[in-house]
Amino acid sequence: MQDYTGMFRLDGRVALVTGAGFGLGRSFALGLAAFGATVICADRDLENADETVGLARQSRGLAEASFVDVADAASTDRLFDEIDAKHGRLDILVNNAGISTIPARAHELPVEDWDRLMSINLRGVFLCTRRALATMLPRRSGSIVNIASIAGLTGYYPGFPRLGSNYSAAKAGVAGFTRQVATEYAADGIRVNAIAPGWHGGTNLGAASRAAATPEHTRRSEQAIHDRVPMHRRGAPDDLVGLVVYLASDASSYLTGQTIAHDGGWTVS
Numbered sequence: 001m002q003d004y005t006g007m008f009r010l011d012g013r014v015a016l017v018t019g020a021g022f023g024l025g026r027s028f029a030l031g032l033a034a035f036g037a038t039v040i041c042a043d044r045d046l047e048n049a050d051e052t053v054g055l056a057r058q059s060r061g062l063a064e065a066s067f068v069d070v071a072d073a074a075s076t077d078r079l080f081d082e083i084d085a086k087h088g089r090l091d092i093l094v095n096n097a098g099i100s101t102i103p104a105r106a107h108e109l110p111v112e113d114w115d116r117l118m119s120i121n122l123r124g125v126f127l128c129t130r131r132a133l134a135t136m137l138p139r140r141s142g143s144i145v146n147i148a149s150i151a152g153l154t155g156y157y158p159g160f161p162r163l164g165s166n167y168s169a170a171k172a173g174v175a176g177f178t179r180q181v182a183t184e185y186a187a188d189g190i191r192v193n194a195i196a197p198g199w200h201g202g203t204n205l206g207a208a209s210r211a212a213a214t215p216e217h218t219r220r221s222e223q224a225i226h227d228r229v230p231m232h233r234r235g236a237p238d239d240l241v242g243l244v245v246y247l248a249s250d251a252s253s254y255l256t257g258q259t260i261a262h263d264g265g266w267t268v269s
Ligand SMILES: NC(=O)c1ccc[n+]([C@@H]2O[C@H](COP(=O)([O-])OP(=O)(O)OC[C@H]3O[C@@H](n4cnc5c(N)ncnc54)[C@H](O)[C@@H]3O)[C@@H](O)[C@H]2O)c1
Pocket: 018, 019, 020, 021, 022, 023, 024, 025, 042, 043, 044, 045, 048, 068, 069, 070, 071, 096, 097, 098, 099, 120, 124, 147, 148, 149, 150, 196, 197, 198, 199, 200, 201, 202, 203, 204, 205, 206
């Protein structure tokens, strides 16, 4: 019988996770390291990225920390120049770094918030992907995993602002970018897929809006989510590890261009 157990292993592969200093990105980095990859944990918060590296090493994982601001082309260029010089290869890119802004209906959304979010959540994905593709092309192999959101797949308005249209538009953009780049590079052996997480807790996303919200708004918000998610709970960052390892590894070798919702049933209810 064929031995299928090794198909998820990532030994000898080099992975880059952006926004690996906290939240989902930390779980992605630790999960990839647990399956054998050398993981570059990049974040604009270098102290947190160092902490992720420490956690990986505690479990005998191979990891290193790097600074990046994904919205800044000079900064992403510096990061990829370092990777090219040190490793000479990149097998896996997880475009995870992202922010949200204080939720507001579209007519009240500050233009500054639109621009700031787009520069990180959409432009940042492009800036990292273009350099990763250039590094992956000569080896004719690679897997890129973009972190989208269910907000890019469906609208949601429980009667009060919960998400911003800038966030939804950027994440829909990530799904479209994923499809197009997947098509362009499929014949070059490079696969591009996206994960659309639903409501996951234990991260800092939305911390500013939570701090600005009244206790009553927070209670109504959480209740609305709880009622609408068929599993009636938020996901945890570690719930996503199996999916990112699957998409990064040879286990998903015939899968490209897809955006997979990881949402406790939200998008099918
Ligand atoms: N938490 C959720 O429920 C959820 C749901 C759907 C999608 N997502 C997406 O998952 C990704 C991670 O979110 P999270 O919940 O872990 O948030 P988080 O705030 O806990 O972590 C985001 C990380 O990205 C880093 N970061 C932010 N801007 C950066 C920049 N310009 N350059 C480099 N690093 C930067 C932060 O320092 C932080 O470490 C985001 O793209 C987010 O939109 C999260």
